[in-house]
Each structure stands twice: as structure tokens, then as C-alpha cells.
Amino acid sequence: MTFLFFFSALGAFNGFLLSLYFAINAKKKDFTNYFLSLLLLVLSVRIAKSVFFFFNPDLANIFIQIGLSACILIGPFLFLYLKSYTAGGKQNWIKHVVPYLGAITILGYFYPYDEHIVLWSSWILKAIYFQWFIYIVLSLTYLRPIIQKLKEKESLKRMDFWFLSIYLGVAATWLAYTTAAYTSYIVGALSFTFVLYLTVLLLIFRNSTETAISIEKEKYKNKEIDKETLDSIDQKLSIIIEKELFLNPNFSLEEASKELKLTKHILSQYVNEVLGKSFSNLIKEYRVEKAKKLLETEKNYTIESLGYDSGFNSKSTFFTAFKKVTGLTPAEYQKLQSK
Template sequence: MNLEYQLIFFFSALGAFNGFLLSFYFAFKAKKSQVPSNYFLACLLLVLSVRIVKSVFFYFISGLSETFIQIGLSACFLIGPFLYLYLQSQFIAPKKNYRLLHILPYILIITVIGIAFPYWSERLLWTTYFVRVIYLQWLTYIIFSGLVLKPVFKKFFSSSEKFTDKDLWLSSIFFGTTFIWIGYFVGSFTSYIVGALSFSFILYLVILVLIFQRKKTTLFFDEKIRYKNKEINLVVIDEISNKLHLIQDKELFKDANLKLADIALAFKTSPHTLSQYLNDNLGKSFSLFINEYRIEEAKRLLHSNDNYTIEAIGYESGFNSKSTFFTTFKSLVGITPSAYRKQGN
């Protein structure tokens, strides 16, 4: 193996190894910080790393076990769903049945296909048809994920809405995964190792973003404030619980620019304590907590005020864009605002 091949092997293999480490890291942080969305990120990095390891060994090592090749290709079937679920979970909390709908069927499919048509005996079938279906499914979920981030992309071109560090992080995850898909697609016409190198490049780029942004924000854990290793005492819990009605009574949720610090000020507590209360006692992020109030208000307006357009109701309820309102409403209620209005007529 000449120097050029050694360098390519080193960087692509190191990228996959770091991917596994980051996967375990985010899984550990998810368990410790009680932020479920990090499980999706951990799983996304895990299946990407499995796919990359397969590519690296397939390219550099002859006689690679065909079972290992099958596992690597099958992992691609879960990249798209985990990308979609992670990005969606940053805006709303997907229900358990909804999460399973995007994971279990694919696990069942790849298991049945793997047993009925193993790679070692049906190699032509895999390389001709199954791989195409896998990459088409991956691309489909990339498109769905792009729709989830539509409000974020609008901010980038908007002069009235600020493009936040969290928006930058989510965009990096989305475009990074998209770039890796392009790397594998292009690799079918150029070199098979392009996809693995793309992963390494994107991974190092994201790590750099993490390092430079780390001091300014808790960007990677759903903007969750770091807590001390102790629980809030019961007196404070009761005080906050007794003040929750202020959000409804004073219609604080209608402020589209409402922040955790604003509610904390109204409750006469610290943002740190309020965030810990929401996560530990209600199991919700601040954005989900406030959006539930907004959706309840929107439901009331949809049935009581036919003069308002649906878009106007979204703004009246506290949402800062039509797309965010529609996405959040459908995720929490299960149907679109238009369909909900029709149910009340």
C-alpha cells in the first residue's frame, strides 16, 4: 500500500472511529441530561459509522466477509429515518408510536430481506436493485428533513429573524448527511471511497463547529442548561407549579420572541432552575412546553373565529412563521389546522 493509499485509509478509518466515539458520547449525554433527541443523533452517527467502516474495509481489504458488507448496506436504511427524527425532535417531541413507525418497519424489512436474500448468495440482486432502493429511501428522508428545516432556511434569508447557533448546528447535520449521500452517489461513477472520505470531512467540520461554539451555547443538547448534580427542592417545585397559570392568564405564550429567561423573570426564579423543572418534572423542553400553550390557543381560535385566516391564527397564537405553525400543529394534534377547523364546523 503506497503512501497515498495509506493516507486515504487513515483519514477515512479515523473518521469512522471518531463517529463511533461521538455516537456513544451523545447516547451517554442523552441518558444523563434526559434529552431524548440526542438518542436519535447517537443512532444517526452509529449507522453512518457502520456504513463508513464497511466502505473502508471493502475498498482496502480483499476477501471481506459478505455478511459484513450486508450489514454495512443495511445500515443505510436507517440513516434517513434517524436524521429526520433528530431534526424534528428539535422543534417538537415526536410521539412514541410515530417514532416507531419510522424505525421498526425498516428494521423488519432489512432483517427479512437479509435472511431471505443474503448478500453472499444474491450479490447481483443487492447491487442491482436493493442498493438503489436503499439510497432512494435515504434521499427521500433527506427531502423530508429539509422540509422540517424550512423555517430555519427562511431565517438565513430573512432580515427580521436571527439565524441562531442552534440553526447553524441543525443545518450542519442536515447538509453534512446530504453531502455524504452525494459522496456515495458520485462514488458509483468515480471512486467507492469518496463516501467514506466525505463522512470524515464532514465529521471533522462539525467537530470544529462544536469546539468554537461550545463556549457560547449549549447548542448540542437542545439548548438545555447544565445542571448541578442535585435536584430542585420540593418548595421550589411547588412555587413554580403554582405560577404556571400565569402563562395562560397573562397570555405570555403569544409573544413570538418569548425566551426561557422571560418566563423565569415572571416566575421570579432563575432560567437554570426553570429549565431543570421543565425537564425533570414535566419531561419537556422549553420550546415544546410553550408550543403546547400556543397550539391550544390555535385550536380555540380555529373553532371560535371563522373570520381569521389559518395563517393569522398561527401568528395570533404566538408562532413567528406559517410553516412552523403548520408543522407544530400537525405533529401535536395529528392533523392540519384546516382539517381541524372543518371538524368543528
């Protein structure tokens, strides 16, 4: 039993370290990393409370209250993390964080845990776990493209595995805590396994050529691209649009570099540093522009078929990308154009 909770303590400690890692490596104005950092932080606080309480049943009630209160932010930070990466743009995080933080603070002040243990155990904690569950369900919306890939038996990217790991880990932790009467000791082992798994994934993906786990723009060690090369790349990129190379659902950075007669490194650096986006997002924008033209001119096509004709390989990726770029669904955009 002691051995099991030793690993639980190690999981909580590693969780704090991972939280610090993502906070430090977060780019300015990029909330994605901060949401992940805060998610790991509140998870670690909750797990740490369980560990200390196990070793010391006489633990001060204020620490128990803090540990339980942290749960109210786990769901919102999971939701905001997945949404910020999938939907992009500025996230209205205030309405998902401040009301809950204010409510649990006020509640804890007027009804402190040490004076109202029964109230916390029977009602407040159940309400917190229910709110956590609601956000788990809401977060599932931003995993639809990945779920669609699984249904269509498409290969998953490393980032897909990362998001699934985060989501399933948080969901499994919720399940373990809500059934703690039967799985109290499993929570400790689960927390350690979850954090250890994320650590291993981070180490594996660290040198990946795909998008970094920390959701930062790729860093380049070479010197800045000279102006002549910049102008040349700018002109060459138009070839992708003119030839509509992006209509190929499998069009990749490697294929683009061959077509434009550029190295993958230079092309990737240009797109990331000059255009301020990833290559995959650039291609998605090209496809969305194509879809917009089709929506404006074609009346006999279904919206789903227009997505495929624009280069998207599934309905879900088309709808997600279109909404991210335009702020509207394809149907809403078509309706707006018909007025």
C-alpha cells in the same frame, strides 16, 4: 491516496465514538438520542466497509454485505431523528425499521453477496440508495421551520445549525456514494470532514445555554427547589398567561425571569424538572392555547393571521407547534369545532 483514506478511517472511528456518546447520554424513554446514535452507527459501518475494502480488496464478502446492508437504515434513522425532535411524542419507529431490516436480512440470506455480486451491484444496492433518497426527501419536512427562517432572514439557533449539519451531511454522503464511480476517493474525505464537523459542533455547544445537543433535560447541580419556592413559581407563571406576555414573538426566558422576579436558573430548572419541558415549548403551548380560542371564536380571520395573533413569528412554526400539541392542523381543529 493512502493519506486520504487514513482520514476516512479516522472519520469512521470517530463516528463510532460519537454513536456511543449519544447512546450513553440518552435519557430513559427518550428515543431522540437513540435515533441519532443509530444513525451515526450505520453511517460509520458503511464508511468502515469502504475503508477496509480499499486497504484489503480481498476483504471477506460477508463484511461487504454488512456494510452495504447498513445503508438501508441510514434514511429511516435520519427521518426518525428529525421527526422525534420536531414532532415530539412517541414515534412509530417499528414500521420504519423492522420491515427494511427484515427484508435485507432475508435477502442477504437467500441471495448472499459472495454468490450474487452482480445482483447486489446492479439492483439491490440501487434499490437501497433509492430508499435512502426517499427518506432524505421525507426528512426535509421537519426542516421547514429552519428553511422558513432562512427565507425570512431570521437568525438561526445553534440547534438549527446542528440539524442542518446532520441533514446536509447525510445527504452529501448519499450523493457521494451514488456517484461513487466519479467520487470514490472523495467519499473518504467527506466522511471524515462530516464527523469531524459534528465533533467540533458538539464541543462548541456542550456548554451552551440553549438546548443540549443530546436533547436531554438540562441537569442542575444545585439542590432541589424547596416547596415554598415551587408554590411561588407556580403562582407567578400564571402572570405570563394573564398578561399574555407570550404574544410577544421574541418573549424569552430572560424577559420572563425579569417579569416574574426570578433568576433565569431557577425558572429554567422549574420548567425543565417540574413541568418536564423546555421554556420554549412551554411558551409554544401557551400560544397554541391562545390560537385554539381564536379558532373557536373568530370566523373572519385567516388561519395564518391567527397564528401571528397568537404570538408565532411565522406560518410554519405555528402549524408545526399546533400539530405537535393538538395532533391536528389548525384547519382540522377549526373544522372539528364548527360541527
